[in-house]
Amino acid sequence: MKNDLKSVATKFKVYDKLEKLEIDSSRDIISKRPLDLQKILRINSQASHALLKAAAKEVYNYKTRQVLKKNILQPNVLATGDATIDKLLNKGIPLRSITEVVGESSSGKTQFVLQLCLSVQLPKTKGGLEGSAIYIHNEGPFPTDRLAQLARHNHPNNVEGIMNSIRTMRVKDVDDQYNTLAYHLPAFVESQANTSKPVRLVVIDSISAVYRGDSTMNRFDKMKEICDLSTRLKQLAIKYNLAVVAVNQVSDVFSKENAQNMEHIDKWMDFQLINQNGNQMLGLYIQSLSKKPILGLAWSNAVNTRIRLARSPMLEGMKTRRVVFIEFSPTAPRLGCEVIIEEGGVKSC
Structure with a gap:
């Protein structure tokens, strides 16, 4: 779990719960619906949306880095x-x-x-x-x-x-x-x-x-x-x-x-x-x-x-x-x- 996502999980006191449930990556989190996160983590709507936003941002940044890396390595x-x-x-x-x-x-x-x-x-x-x-x-x-x-x-x-x-x-x-x-x-x-x-x-x-x-x-x-x-x-x-x-x-x-x-x-x-x-x-x-x-x-x-x-x-x-x-x-x-x-x-x- 990356720093941004980890800080959000810590803020809403669900970091340990996520690890216990083996939901320990951004991809695992964005595969869930907001209501699912609320139920399994016992959090409110604000916390579930904050987690999803942080996870989505991490996945997007990872894909962007991979594309840039590929383009740098490829001749143009x-x-x-x-x-x-x-x-x-x-x-x-x-x-x-x-x-x-x-x-x-x-x-x-x-x-x-x-x-x-x-x-x-x-x-x-x-x-x-x-x-x-x-x-x-x-x-x-x-x-x-x-x-x-x-x-x-x-x-x-x-x-x-x-x-x-x-x-x-x-x-x-x-x-x-x-x-x-x-x-x-x-x-x-x-x-x-x-x-x-x-x-x-x-x-x-x-x-x-x-x-x-x-x-x-x-x-x-x-x-x-x-x-x-x-x-x-x-x-x-x-x-x-x-x-x-x-x-x-x-x-x-x-x-x-x-x-x-x-x-x-x-x-x-x-x-x-x-x-x-x-x-x-x-x-x-x-x-x-x-x-x-x-x-x-x-x-x-x-x-x-x-x-x-x-x-x-x-x-x-x-x-x-x-x-x-x-x-x-x-x-x-x-x-x-x-x-x-x-x-x-x-x-x-």
């Missing part, structure tokens, strides 16, 4: 595989939320999320989660060759084990994606929860592809479905303490005069790369940065963290340069860094 981020990108993200990809990786083609989106599929399998001491990944894709075949190359470069002694710990799911259309994300995905995550390598990362590449060119849904139905899926994905991330990373595509932004929307460009005027001064390199990436993520506000409002990958124009005779930028995050500032795509993955320069 997933390392990306690059120390500088981890620094931008305040240690890594946050768990229990949705992270969006957005950018135009050839900016490095798929390369980046494949890299995460390797990182999630690392020991916790190295920033991993000692878990497996699910990769849901809908644009062409899964990039098996590139994944194998990453595995050989980063884990040459365990290529087969790395590959086998990434489960792939292919979706063909809007209905298939909804059924996969709403039903098949949660069922599979649940089935793996108590295994040696539970699912700790879900990648969707890409969340928007199936909606492009689909004429069967009106705007309202699409928005409603996107809101429903985002809610389900967040619940899944919270319940199983995993990271959900969704790749999204972009489209050009035009005004009525068919020119680029300057308001969209203005929001990048604070663009800064770490180890660079000011936004002097904005012009190099502005064409890529000014493109608008697909799916609109319904999806954007559901995203917790957005990572923007941008590239310089792909011109003959000129080297293409790339950048990773934290567009918004509840835990990280708006900063970026230049990156290169090499055999081992997406790495900061």
Whole structure:
């Protein structure tokens, strides 16, 4: 019996009675009704309610301490595989939320999320989660060759084990994606929860592809479905303490005069790369940065963290340069860094 409960029991002169009746814990007391306590202890209503209040407080404090202890011991981020990108993200990809990786083609989106599929399998001491990944894709075949190359470069002694710990799911259309994300995905995550390598990362590449060119849904139905899926994905991330990373595509932004929307460009005027001064390199990436993520506000409002990958124009005779930028995050500032795509993955320069 803890101090608070003991003092209340002593105050009402029932401490010895409780021990004699073997009601010596807060859980034993809150299992009784007020009238039961009054009868067996021969006390009044005021005393029984005081005992129940003290016992309930003790049980609540114990559960709170256990939850806090569990959260402290559990990692809350997933390392990306690059120390500088981890620094931008305040240690890594946050768990229990949705992270969006957005950018135009050839900016490095798929390369980046494949890299995460390797990182999630690392020991916790190295920033991993000692878990497996699910990769849901809908644009062409899964990039098996590139994944194998990453595995050989980063884990040459365990290529087969790395590959086998990434489960792939292919979706063909809007209905298939909804059924996969709403039903098949949660069922599979649940089935793996108590295994040696539970699912700790879900990648969707890409969340928007199936909606492009689909004429069967009106705007309202699409928005409603996107809101429903985002809610389900967040619940899944919270319940199983995993990271959900969704790749999204972009489209050009035009005004009525068919020119680029300057308001969209203005929001990048604070663009800064770490180890660079000011936004002097904005012009190099502005064409890529000014493109608008697909799916609109319904999806954007559901995203917790957005990572923007941008590239310089792909011109003959000129080297293409790339950048990773934290567009918004509840835990990280708006900063970026230049990156290169090499055999081992997406790495900061």
